[in-house]
Amino acid sequence: MLKTLIFAHRGASGTHPENTMTAFQAALDDGADGIELDVQLTKDRVPVIIHDETVNRTTDGQGWVKDYTYEELKKLDAGGWFHPAFHGAAIPTLEAVLEWLAPTSLLLNIELKNGIVRYPGIEEIVLKLIKKYDVKNRVIISSFNHYSLVEVHRLDPDVETAVLFMEGLYEPWEYAKALGANGLHCFLPVAVPELLAGAAKAMMPVRPFTVNEDQHIRALINGCDAIITDWPEKAVIIRKQCT
Template sequence: MFMNLAHRGASAYAPENTLAAFYKGLEQGANGIETDLKISKDGVVLLFHDHELDRTTDGHGRPSSYTWKELQELDAGSWFSSAYAGERLVSFEQFLHYFGRRKVLLALELKDPHIELPVLELIRQFDVQPQTTITSFGYENLQAVRAIDPSIRIGHLIRKIDEEAIARLKEIGAGQICPCTDGLEHKDVQLAKSHGLEVRAWGASTPELMRHALQCGVDGMTINFPDLLSEEICRLT
């Protein structure tokens, strides 16, 4: 099954990492959701990408400087469109309540250090391990995940596939390698697959890059416009 993962939800059409964006992504044909995990001052795991709140909320500074109660008061939708004024940040627990019971893939990117244990505890609590892949640009995050859980699927977000990256993933029993679409080559994808790795691309920010990733033979990608990817997959099959 090709992974059509709504990137922070259908983030071309709704404010990223909000319930509105996640529901929109599934409506548009995504069979999975990609999101980012950070942690609040009082230890609540929340869905947020940036280092600071300023771009996508009316708050300022780092999420880790605020309690979850304070973060819940922020407007996470008006920056995108007045139609989404009042959209709120989402906790990981809330996210799993709404989407963990659905038959959708969950791609969870760890954005903070030392976040692995509370994330894994919630994954176990909601029994979503079979549909979950934990990813990170930080190799140390992935090492920490593997030290706690020997079986959950993990993937490494990297710029480009090479033998060294593959070797590092095999050391921690990763099943997925996640290269950037820009610069991706068919031979790189075949190399990763020859080592038994699933290839999920990121950074397909335009329809042209989306089609390039498909031509390279990837197994899936994160995408801001899952409707266009769904249409392209239907056209090719």
Template sequence: MMKVFAHRGFSGKYPENTMLAFKKAAEVGCYGIELDVQLTKDDEIVIMHDETIDRTTSGTGYIRDYMYRELCLVDCYGKFEGEYEFQRIPTLREYLTWVKDTGLVTNIELKNSVYYYEHLEEKVIDMVREFGMEDRVIFSSFNLVSINKCKKLLPEVPMGYLMEARMDNMGFFTEENGVEYYHPDKNFLTEEMVQDCHAHGIGVNVWTVNKKELMKQLNNWNVDGIFTNFPDRAKELGLEK
């Protein structure tokens, strides 16, 4: 049975990448949570998808230009303005403090392919080690060089190559680089690509899968996991793990 990761938490019904969305995902039931990390001006590891705060908060500007104490003043309501109480942008430390007692696995996406944060890899790895979470995290990024770097620094933790365009022979490519997972966009994945990855011992976790029919199809293809904004839908189908 495929693993179900709540994409940015239960982001289909709650503000994405907030502690509220993470806790609601845990309540509904899922294998793990996917989140995104970046660095503030004062090197705090914060959880947010976009490089700017414009789309998901009451503020504007780039994360890298703000001190964390300044970011604490913006409301991270996303597309749910006025529907929930004030949501502060969480730090990775705050999240790990909560998740370490839940049993959930966390996919940490390093958001460093548009803007490269120097030493983001080392800072995240140090914090994962501090919390003793090496056996309950996966690292992923569209920046494949960054993932290769993480693999060298933290070889015991599984890594995933994120892809938003088709690239053939990903099973061979991923295996050759000592990386464990291929994380493709659902829109170009084929069953043959899944089989190729599995033939090379590579797991396949697919994003972002929100429709029940696609969930069932991917389960039939034996993908290893999906990232979904609606973990409740996978639970309704009996697909959660």
């Protein structure tokens, strides 16, 4: 039987401040198979891990990520907004995460956040770091910017890419193949039986997001290749109950 992998969405973001090293370590401790994170570039083109295009929601700062140098960005508190116990957590660099992840067995889903802010050259910067830490065989690059996925595939056809989408597309595996992509990362409500069955027949992995409710986890465990969840500890427990 297919073992559905569990990716921790922005780390164990249900219990820790998202996209921080403490959230990633918690995901590893919880027994997740992989982590999902978001990459953007600072003003001085350092790839950093943060979801929003601004720092307003998840730090004590204000403004666009692209307008901060890394030296400025790392001084922001990226944990206190979640709970005072995490005060002082910093926005990590992609390099720091890869250095931490390399000796583990974790898989890594890197989402390129280059739809609203385009970040020219982000694909090459990210691929160079993946090569430096020799984790290519454990990385999936995803994006809502599908032109960016085509660029990743052009630069390195051996890196796995996955199409992020929110809509109920017809036969999205055919679209993904046209881009040279290897996976479908769909919004949970569009992970309908027809999509799951068709993608499985086409040998195209499906990894829905964000799968947080117990009934949704139970419905998808053993029914798709992976789920992306804020609650990896809970998902691991449910998976054990379902096998």
